[in-house]
Amino acid sequence: MLKSISPGIKKTYVGYTNDLKSRLKKHNNNKGAKSTKGYKWLLIYSKKFKSKNEAMSFEYKLKKNKFGRKKILDQYIK
Secondary structure, X not given: OEXXXXXXXXXXXXXXXXXXXXXXHHHHOOOOOHHHOOOOEEEOOOOOOOOHHHHHHHHHHHHHOHHHHHHHHHHHHO
16 A cells, blocks of 8 residues: 655555565656556555455455555554
8 A cells, every 4th residue: 555645645545566666666757557646655555465366356455445544544654
């Protein structure tokens, strides 16, 4: 999960990748997902999975779970 570090922006982003460093760099260079363009990002949570299927299933659930995202964000802020 990424958190925007752009001034005045309170936004998070959840996505799947098999190359975390490269993906974060793309997001911060406006070459990532459409919803991440124009913002700077910081990685605040990651989780490894044995398969792409498991990872994508978790990604989907976390994207739909605003409470879960807020919980992760609150743990990061403390």
